[in-house]
Amino acid sequence: MSSSPPDLSGRHVVLGVTGSIAAYKAASLVRLLKKASAEVQVLMTPDAERFVSSLTLGTLSEGDVLTEVFPDDEDGSWTKHVTLGQWADLFVVAPATAQTIAKLAHGFCDSMLTATALSARCPVLVCPAMDRDMYRHEATQANLERLREIGYDVMPAAHGELASGLVGKGRMPEPEAIRDRVASMVDETPSAGERSSSGGENSLAGTEVLVTAGPTQEPLDPVRVLTNPSTGTMGYVLAEAAARRGGSVTLVTGPTSLSPPSDAEVVQVQTAEEMNEAVQARREEAELVFMAAAVADYAPANPSSTKRKKDDHDLVLHLRRTPDILKALGENKRPDQVLVGFALETDDELENARRKLEEKNLDWIALNNPTEEGSGFGPSTNRVTLLRRGGSAEELPRMPKTEVAEALLDRVTAARQAEGS
Numbered sequence: 001m002s003s004s005p006p007d008l009s010g011r012h013v014v015l016g017v018t019g020s021i022a023a024y025k026a027a028s029l030v031r032l033l034k035k036a037s038a039e040v041q042v043l044m045t046p047d048a049e050r051f052v053s054s055l056t057l058g059t060l061s062e063g064d065v066l067t068e069v070f071p072d073d074e075d076g077s078w079t080k081h082v083t084l085g086q087w088a089d090l091f092v093v094a095p096a097t098a099q100t101i102a103k104l105a106h107g108f109c110d111s112m113l114t115a116t117a118l119s120a121r122c123p124v125l126v127c128p129a130m131d132r133d134m135y136r137h138e139a140t141q142a143n144l145e146r147l148r149e150i151g152y153d154v155m156p157a158a159h160g161e162l163a164s165g166l167v168g169k170g171r172m173p174e175p176e177a178i179r180d181r182v183a184s185m186v187d188e189t190p191s192a193g194e195r196s197s198s199g200g201e202n203s204l205a206g207t208e209v210l211v212t213a214g215p216t217q218e219p220l221d222p223v224r225v226l227t228n229p230s231t232g233t234m235g236y237v238l239a240e241a242a243a244r245r246g247g248s249v250t251l252v253t254g255p256t257s258l259s260p261p262s263d264a265e266v267v268q269v270q271t272a273e274e275m276n277e278a279v280q281a282r283r284e285e286a287e288l289v290f291m292a293a294a295v296a297d298y299a300p301a302n303p304s305s306t307k308r309k310k311d312d313h314d315l316v317l318h319l320r321r322t323p324d325i326l327k328a329l330g331e332n333k334r335p336d337q338v339l340v341g342f343a344l345e346t347d348d349e350l351e352n353a354r355r356k357l358e359e360k361n362l363d364w365i366a367l368n369n370p371t372e373e374g375s376g377f378g379p380s381t382n383r384v385t386l387l388r389r390g391g392s393a394e395e396l397p398r399m400p401k402t403e404v405a406e407a408l409l410d411r412v413t414a415a416r417q418a419e420g421s
């Protein structure tokens with residue numbers, strides 16, 4: 001057991017309290033967070049007020065407790081959920097009822113708590129509390145799984161006596177355990193202040209950003225291609241995040257089913273050769289380059305102009321190497337240009353990524369392992385290790401790709417500012 005409380009000074013915690021009998025324990029949690037010197041903003045659902053008073057939580061947190069998105073008695077500021085979402089270093093929902101968990105899993109925003117959760121750009125911790133059979137129910141478990149998929153951290157409910165008299169799993173984890181989880185999550189993320197100093201709205205104003213995304217398709221004949229399962233998500237969210245920060249963004253994308261970001265110039269390509277041409281044509285003006293595309297390394301050497309007929313023999317393909325787009329950029333890199341590559345590795349990950357960083361003359365490489373659950377192709381989350389040239393490796397926790405994009409931009413922008421370019 002840790003004797004001294006963690007230090008959360010300067011950290012902003014939004015605590016969402018929902019309508020469960022365990023809401024009375026939220027008072028102890030607020031107290032523990034305040035003792036650790038965190039700044040705490042409490043949000044309550046209307047039902048939570050049946051279990052614990054906003055006066056109690058407001059007094060302990062030393063601030064107003066918010067419940068409604070549209071307050072009728074205040075200054076008419078209905079955008080508070082957005083500012084709070086940006087202010088928060090961590091969003092904790094404790095206790096989280098089955099109802100609120102369902103709403104969070106499906107993107108409902110009918111209260112200050114749920115609307116702020118949708119706006120939050122920080123990690124979210126959910127601490128379920130409900131009766132045994134509600135917790136066990138397939139619907140609740142599916143909703144909790146959905147929350148994990150979108151990158152939320154879910155603490156399992158504790159086993160013990162429940163308010164109904166039943167015994168089983170469903171108790172809210174103890175406030176001390178929640179406080180400790182908060183401290184370790186907060187440790188792993190930059191504060192909102194750090195995020196906005198390097199990643200503010202206009203931190204990329206006037207910067208030319210080039211992003212590649214998606215798979216390439218290499219035709220075998222007019223109706224068949226060699227390709228891979230890349231969805232393009234990582235590159236698209238990076239392009240969107242860079243544009244939000246004021247960058248002038250060009251997205252060169254292979255075929256995907258994603259909607260193109262509205263604030264970027266989008267260049268659609270099919271093959272590695274076409275992607276190479278599009279990138280080389282924009283090489284001169286690009287200041288930040290993110291190569292998130294899963295470019296095919298080989299393409300059929302002699303694609304047929306008509307559909308290949310099948311016969312009774314095996315088909316042997318002759319494949320030729322495609323251009324290594326990023327390597328060519330690295331060979332011609334200007335000193336003020338920042339090159340960021342992605343490495344999808346299944347073995348000797350760190351070693352291979354570090355080698356690519358050197359060989360391709362990159363400034364950063366984001367490593368992920370497609371065989372690890374919640375990473376790589378497909379899932380909306382990713383677990384990335386960031387390697388900087390000449391620097392150490394930073395392992396980011398598993399989080400939504402949108403947050404990986406923000407973290408990547410934060411690091412790259414901060415390093416660029418520090419180098420004065």
Ligand code: C5P
Pocket residue numbers: 212272291292293294295296297322323324325326327340341342343344356
């Ligand atoms: O395929 P590889 O692991 O070498 O990919 C590492 C980085 O190089 C990625 O950022 C990828 O977009 C880029 N790449 C490229 N052209 C290729 C192959 C990979 O730009 N032909």
